[in-house]
Structure formats: C-alpha cells, structure tokens
Amino acid sequence: EVQLLESGGGLVQPGGSLRLSCVASGFTFRTYAMGWVRQAPGKGLEWVSEVSPDGGSTYDADSVKGRFTISRDNSKNTLFLQMNSLRAEDTAVYFCAKDSSTWPDFFDYWGQGTLVAVSS
Amino acid sequence: DIQMTQSPSSLSASVGDRVTITCRASQSISSRLNWYQQRPGKAPKLLIYGASSLHGGVPSRFSGSGSGADFTLTISSLQPEDFATYYCQQNYGTPLTFGQGTRLEIK
Numbered sequence A: 001e002v003q004l005l006e007s008g009g010g011l012v013q014p015g016g017s018l019r020l021s022c023v024a025s026g027f028t029f030r031t032y033a034m035g036w037v038r039q040a041p042g043k044g045l046e047w048v049s050e051v052s053p054d055g056g057s058t059y060d061a062d063s064v065k066g067r068f069t070i071s072r073d074n075s076k077n078t079l080f081l082q083m084n085s086l087r088a089e090d091t092a093v094y095f096c097a098k099d100s101s102t103w104p105d106f107f108d109y110w111g112q113g114t115l116v117a118v119s120s
Numbered sequence B: 001d002i003q004m005t006q007s008p009s010s011l012s013a014s015v016g017d018r019v020t021i022t023c024r025a026s027q028s029i030s031s032r033l034n035w036y037q038q039r040p041g042k043a044p045k046l047l048i049y050g051a052s053s054l055h056g057g058v059p060s061r062f063s064g065s066g067s068g069a070d071f072t073l074t075i076s077s078l079q080p081e082d083f084a085t086y087y088c089q090q091n092y093g094t095p096l097t098f099g100q101g102t103r104l105e106i107k
Helices: none
Strands: A003-007 A010-012 A018-025 A034-039 A045-051 A058-060 A068-073 A078-083 A092-099 A107-110 A114-118 B004-007 B010-013 B019-025 B033-038 B045-049 B062-067 B070-075 B085-090 B102-106
Touching: A003 A092, A018 A034, A018 A092, A018 A114, A034 A068, A034 A078, A034 A107, A045 A068, A045 A078, A045 A092, A058 A068, A107 B045, B004 B085, B010 B019, B019 B033, B019 B085, B019 B102, B033 B062, B045 B062, B070 B085
Parallel strands: A010 A114, B010 B102
Antiparallel strands: A003 A018, A018 A078, A034 A045, A034 A092, A045 A058, A068 A078, A092 A107, A092 A114, B004 B019, B019 B070, B033 B045, B033 B085, B062 B070, B085 B102
C-alpha cells in the first residue's frame, strides 16, 4: 500500500522559512518523480514543485521560483520542500504526491497534507 | 501557461442521477487530461488519467471522454460518497495546471 506522510508544517512569520518533509512507503521511491501541490483555504489545487527520480531535475511554479527548493533523499525515501521568504499568500495545505511517471505527469497517490500558515 | 476552465462551478444533484462535468483547456492538450475527486478535509484522489482511463479501484460509474481542448467527466448513477469536489488537471506541459473545481452537492 502506497503511503505518503508529510510533516513540518506550522505557523511562521512573513519572511520566515520552513522545511516540509514527506516520507514515502509502499513503492520503489527512487523510480518516480515526486511533487508538492498546495491548496489555500477554501481554494483550488495549485501545483508547486516537482523533482525527477534522481533529483537531478526540478520544476517549479513561477509563484515560488527562487524561494522554494524541492529535493529528495532516495536512501531515506523522503521528499523535501525548503520554503524561504514566505508570504501570506503561501498559506495553504501542502500535499506531497507521487507522480505516475519520471517527469511531471499526473499524481496517482497523495499524502494527507500539512498546513503552513504565514502570519505575523 | 495552459488555463483549465471547469463548468459548472457547482452542481446540485440527487442520488441515482447522471452527472456530467466539463473541462476546457486554453489550447489543445491531446488526451493529457486527468480527473481527481476531493472530499472535504481529505486529500485528492486520482479518478481518471489520459482523459478516459480509469485509475485502479475507481468504480466503473465514473467515466471520462474528450480530446483536444474539451473533456467531460460523467458519473452514471450518483452514490452518496460521490458528493465531493472534482478537479481536472492537464499534463501536456509544465506548469501542470488544475481547473478551479466543481463542487457536487446533494439536492
């Protein structure tokens, strides 16, 4: 059974930083792209970032480019999202998701999400 | 960026009804279209990929069709657990983009 468990969310002040983690199990982690999708309160889904199976290629939404960095540790089946220079508009539930392929495609499994709140 | 527009934004229906949700892309995306279901407070779940292929474990009352820029998700006979929000998503290119969602409510 595929499981994705996010952690690291919380309340942070504008301009601050936070690092999200996602531990994966139930599939061969190193062979799939992985991504982050967020959902602001009461809003729809927004693709944030994605990383290739070996970590060598990353893809980012313009809204987070230069502020967020996605990475992975295949030895620990863990996906990360380093979020810097956080803004109020980054407030959202962040979902970790397994891509069906080795490049940005579609997400066949999702974690339950972790809430990031940016406020003073 | 490819814009995805769903209609309607919300829909009221009864158990047993047949329901259709549409999704339109701002350009042709071939069959690179996927559908997700999200129940309140839960993570999204993949329903359909490649416009018409059912993800494993998804009931056969769900079906998808379309190609190019126009797509539909059909639920043939609504069940109580189907009342949720549905999103389309294109994987023709990055950034991956989602529709704004269609909220399906009980009449």
